[in-house]
Amino acid sequence: xxxxxxxxxxLGTGAQPVLTVTxxxxxxxxxxxxxxxxxxxxxxxxxxxxxxxxxxxxxxPVRSHYKLPGQDDVWPSADVVLLAPATFNSINRWALxxxxxxxIGYASEALGRGIPTVTLPCVNSALAAHPQYARSLETLQLxxxxxxxxxxxxxxxxxxxxxxxxxxxxxxxxxARTPAL
Numbered sequence: 001x002x003x004x005x006x007x008x009x010x011l012g013t014g015a016q017p018v019l020t021v022t023x024x025x026x027x028x029x030x031x032x033x034x035x036x037x038x039x040x041x042x043x044x045x046x047x048x049x050x051x052x053x054x055x056x057x058x059x060x061p062v063r064s065h066y067k068l069p070g071q072d073d074v075w076p077s078a079d080v081v082l083l084a085p086a087t088f089n090s091i092n093r094w095a096l097x098x099x100x101x102x103x104i105g106y107a108s109e110a111l112g113r114g115i116p117t118v119t120l121p122c123v124n125s126a127l128a129a130h131p132q133y134a135r136s137l138e139t140l141q142l143x144x145x146x147x148x149x150x151x152x153x154x155x156x157x158x159x160x161x162x163x164x165x166x167x168x169x170x171x172x173x174x175x176a177r178t179p180a181l
Contacts, residue, residue, distance in 0.1 A: 006079040006177055008033040009110075011103040014042030015085035015122035017164035021047070024084075024166040025057055031174060036075040039064045040090065040103045066102050080177045081110040084169040085122035088133060094119075095136035111143045116176035118146040120169040148172050 008028050012018040021037065028035045035058045039047065044064035047054065051062050061074050083090070083103070090104060099105035110117045119140065127133060141147050150168060 005032060005034040007036060007076050008173055009036050009038060009075070009078040009081045009106065011038040011081060011083045011107060012043045013040045013083070013085060013087045013090040013103060014046065015087045015164075017085040017122055017166070018043045019046065020166070022050070022054065022057065024170065025054065027166065027170055028173070029057075031170060033173075034059075034076070036060045036078070037062045038103050038106060040101050041065070063102055066105065078110065078115050080173050081107060081115055081117040082119070082169055082173045083107045083117070084120040084166075085164055086119045087121075088123045088127040088130070091119070091121055091123070091140070092132055092136045095139040107145075111140075111145060114144070116146070117144065118148065118169065118172045118176050120148045120165070120172070122164050146172055146176055 010021070010024060010028065012021050018039070025035050025037060037054055037058050037060070039062060041064055044051070044062070047062075054062050063075070067073065083094070086094075093099075093101075094104050094107055097108060099108050107117060107119075121128075121137075123133065137147050137149070148168060150165060
């Protein structure tokens with residue numbers, strides 16, 4: 001990894017597709033990103049046995065908690081933030097500014113700092129129908145987040161789990177990195 005590589009903060013939440021985050025990290029690296037992986041406490045608990053391998057893959061600590069006051073930041077500055085998969089709870093907490101977790105706190109700060117921020121929700125159709133969800137998505141879009149909502153994020157997959165498209169998420173992250181002409 002060189003200092004010239006763009007840095008992607010991949011921030012994952014406790015939705016089932018986070019179990020395949022290694023695929024996303026590898027694809028992002030193939031696209032030229034230096035990846036720093038952040039997880040909500042739930043996602044970190046699910047991936048606990050794999051965290052050492054993910055740290056070796058990314059070359060950086062996987063973060064799931066805020067650093068302590070006075071501690072140096074262990075990650076380089078982000079060029080793009082990708083919050084994916086983003087749960088119903090995470091989308092609503094982010095839109096409301098409830099930053100009790102590192103992932104949601106950083107995503108909130110990224111919007112305030114003008115760092116390109118992309119999210120791909122993973123929400124089932126019943127939760128997507130809740131009125132707060134639409135308000136939260138609108139709030140995030142107005143704040144500058146690129147919210148990607150293909151039909152597959154709320155439609156169940158063949159095995160009954162929500163469909164999820166890591167390739168789409170990474171394409172949007174790549175597009176967010178490219179400055180508008």
